[in-house]
Amino acid sequence: MNQPAHAHVHTSPDQIYPFDARGVAKRFRHAAIFGALDSLRPGETMRFVNDHDPLPLLDQLRNRYGEAVTIEYRQRDPGAIVIDFVVKP
Numbered sequence: 775m776n777q778p779a780h781a782h783v784h785t786s787p788d789q790i791y792p793f794d795a796r797g798v799a800k801r802f803r804h805a806a807i808f809g810a811l812d813s814l815r816p817g818e819t820m821r822f823v824n825d826h827d828p829l830p831l832l833d834q835l836r837n838r839y840g841e842a843v844t845i846e847y848r849q850r851d852p853g854a855i856v857i858d859f860v861v862k863p
Contacts, residue, residue: 790858795824804831811835811843816863821848824855835859 791814798806810820822828832845842862849856 790819790821792821792823795822795828804834807831807835808838811839811859811861814859814861816861818861820859822855822857822859824857825853827855828857832857 791810793807793810795803795807807822814820827850835843835845844858844860844862846858846860847856848858
């Protein structure tokens with residue numbers, strides 16, 4: 775089956791998908807993050823970028839996903855936070 779050029783194709787189980795939360799309206803941000811994580815397959819990673827450390831969000835993620843998603847800080851500087859959310863295989 776031919777896929778359109780713009781179609782999203784999963785070609786690697788270790789694919790990293792960027793998610794820049796700074797561009798999402800605050801009232802929709804957590805729902806968008808949960809939706810993005812729910813769409814990942816085992817072994818895939820969402821690289822989350824934000825302007826502040828999202829500690830309440832991380833608590834919500836731990837409660838929702840438990841051990842199924844690991845949280846790995848890549849950068850933790852004031853105004854520049856990068857976190858990998860990895861779905862365990």
